[in-house]
Structures are given as C-alpha cells and as structure tokens.
Amino acid sequence: MLHIKCPHCGMRSQNEFSYGGDATVKRPALNKEVTDQEWDNFVYNRVSPRGKHLELWQHLSGCRQWIKVERDTATHEIFNTYKTNEEIA
C-alpha cells in the first residue's frame, strides 16, 4: 500500500485518496481557436511514461482537496507532493 503525504493533512494511506490523472495536461486557452487534434490531445490522448510522472490525486476521505503528486510509475516511489496552486520548480 502506498502512503501519500497530503500537503494539508500529512502522511496518509492511499485508501483515502482517489487518482485524478495526468497533472501536466493543460486546457487550451479560452476563446482560442483550437484544432481537432489539439482538443483530442487535451481530452483523450495521454502519454504513459515509465519513471517520474506528475499526477493529480484527491484526498477524498480526508480534507477533500486536490493535490499534485510526483511519483515514479515504475517503482511507485513518491518524491514530492504539492498543493494545486503551488508552483513546481
């Protein structure tokens, strides 16, 4: 079982969290002309990297906040967690 350090509540079991997908996907800017390909990339197309990956998780059974988690998809090691509004260096 994974343990995830919620930036609001502290170290908690993965049971309390819900996975929310890739945290690097950015919505095309509002009112900008977008091609079908750009929209497909935003809505459907995802990479499946091996190694470090930035993910969204929600602390559903805790503080109910969305957080970002930097996790290795191969080893499941968690390097860092961030609040959603936190800038990542």
Added chain:
Amino acid sequence: MSSLSALNNIHVKGQFGDYEGKDDKNLLSISESTNLLIVQIVQYKSSNLSSDNMQIDGLNLRDNPLLVSSNDSTRILWNGPRNWLLVSKKKDILNEIEQKFNDNEFAVTDISHSKAIIEIEGKVAKEILKKGCPFNFGELEKNQCLNSTYNGMSVTIDMLNDDPDKFRIFGLRSFGESLYHSIIDASLEFGYIAK
C-alpha cells in the same frame, strides 16, 4: 415533534464480548452521542477575510491541520483548509453563527441530523480504531481530529481525552448501522459496556 437518534433502534445497552472477569472501570465503553448541534462552516475560496479573528462561543476558527478548538460545550474541528465542523451542546449557537458569518464569505450548513455519532472510551480505544482505519493513531493526541475511513466508510474522528482515551466517531447517518456494527465487532475481543 420528537426525533429519533441515528442509532436509536440499533444501540443495545449491556455488557458484551469478553468482559467477564474484567473490572468494569477498565472496560471499554461505547455510547451514542445525541442532541448535538453539528454545523459545517466553509469559507469560500473567493473570500479574503481572515478567519483567525472569527469567534464562536469564545473559540477562534483556526486553519491548523488536525486542530480542535474546544471549551466545555463546543468543539470546532478542522476539516480541511478553510473548512470546519462545529459540534456543540448549545443549540442556540446556530443563531450566533448565522449573524456573524456573512453569506458571501461562508457557507454554513446545519448537518445535526445527518450524522451518527459513536463515543468510545477506554485504554484500548485506539486499538478499536486501528482495526478499521489506516491512520497512524500513535501520533494522535488529545484535541486533535482527522477525516479518514473506517472499514471503507468515511468518518471524522475527534479525540476528546487521553486519560483514558476517548473518541467521538462521526459517520454519515445512512452508514450509522454499518459503522456501529464495525465498531462493536472490533470491540468484542476486549469486552465492552454499551451505555
């Protein structure tokens, strides 16, 4: 109009489990807390007010993880960033909250009737919680609280005392029966008094 508590038809008083030969004073006790005012207070993201200066029943709203501000009648539990759960024996506090908390800054919801509340007290109380909840209870101290799960059910756990350990477990009313049975199943091996 009379109201029935969430566990009115489920909570049976008496001694159960492996209680024989044990001192009643040291036995785990399980009871239902009733007639409490429970209010959820959420400060909107758009609000720029400092919640630290807001007071209810002489207690400040403090945005500190796990913290419970308390006096004899009222406890304010930290439920998340800018999110609190107020639990009080004083029902008239609701008027004070509605007057002090502006609709444009805070969402105030009376959820008194939507929770089942179980109180457990005794030296082994943490052992009961550990059986169903993944939180590290070794770290939890008096006047701290947490949101987590107990056998998959969302719960809020408030540590009222540490001599002996005393906890209040809040679950959704609709899960009250399942939660109650989970707690008493976990308690049977220690023996318990249902009060």
